[in-house]
Amino acid sequence: MSPKQQRGEATADLLLTTALRVYAEAGQQGFTVNAVTAASGVSLGSLYHHFGSFDGLAAALYTRCMEELLEEIVSAVKRSRTARTGIRALVLAYLRFTEEHRDAALFLHASAYSGYLAAHAEEIRAAKAAKLSGLGEWLRSRIGAGEIVPMPPALIEVLVMGPVAEAARRWLASTYDDIDLTEAARILPDSIWRSLRPA
Known part of the structure; x- marks a missing residue:
C-alpha cells in the first residue's frame, strides 16, 4: 500500500x-x-x-459497528459444541458487546431506521450477509443434525436476535430502569433456546 x-x-x-x-x-x-x-x-x-456525502459517512459507520458486533457473535457461536451452547454464546456475545461497546451499540440501535441508510441499503445488506454467512452455515448444520427445529433462517434470526436486540435497545435508551443486562444474560439464553429446540 x-x-x-x-x-x-x-x-x-x-x-x-x-x-x-x-x-x-x-x-x-x-x-x-x-x-x-x-x-x-x-x-x-x-x-x-x-x-x-454525510449520509455515506453515517452508513459506513453503521456498517463498521454492525460488522464488529457480528464478528463477535459469529466467533462466539463457532466456538460452541452444541446448538444450545451456541445460542447461549450468541446471546451473551450480543449483550457483552452492548455493554463493552456502548457507543457502537447505541449508534446501531438508534440508526436502524434512519433515512440515511436507505440510499446505502444494498451495501449494508451485502456487508451483513458476508458477516452472517458463517452463522448461517452453523445453523444449517445444527438443523441438519436435528438439534434445532427446521425453520427459515430469517425466522430463526427473529427468534434469537429479536429479544436480545430489544433488551439492548431498552438498556441503551436509559429511560427504562427495568432492563438489567446481567439479568438478561441469565434469563434470555434458555428462554430463546426453548423456542428453537426440537419438540
Whole structure:
C-alpha cells in the first residue's frame, strides 16, 4: 500500500471514529457534518472524497459497528459444541458487546431506521450477509443434525436476535430502569433456546 493510500485510510478511519464519538456525546440532533469535521479537523471536501456525502459517512459507520458486533457473535457461536451452547454464546456475545461497546451499540440501535441508510441499503445488506454467512452455515448444520427445529433462517434470526436486540435497545435508551443486562444474560439464553429446540 502506498503512503498516499495509507494516509487516505487513516483519514477515513479518523472520520469514522470521530463520527461515533460525536454521536455518543451529542446524540442524533448533534450528529452533523459540521460537528464531525470540526471535531476531526478533517475538511468537508476530504469527507466527501472518502464517503461521497454525510449520509455515506453515517452508513459506513453503521456498517463498521454492525460488522464488529457480528464478528463477535459469529466467533462466539463457532466456538460452541452444541446448538444450545451456541445460542447461549450468541446471546451473551450480543449483550457483552452492548455493554463493552456502548457507543457502537447505541449508534446501531438508534440508526436502524434512519433515512440515511436507505440510499446505502444494498451495501449494508451485502456487508451483513458476508458477516452472517458463517452463522448461517452453523445453523444449517445444527438443523441438519436435528438439534434445532427446521425453520427459515430469517425466522430463526427473529427468534434469537429479536429479544436480545430489544433488551439492548431498552438498556441503551436509559429511560427504562427495568432492563438489567446481567439479568438478561441469565434469563434470555434458555428462554430463546426453548423456542428453537426440537419438540
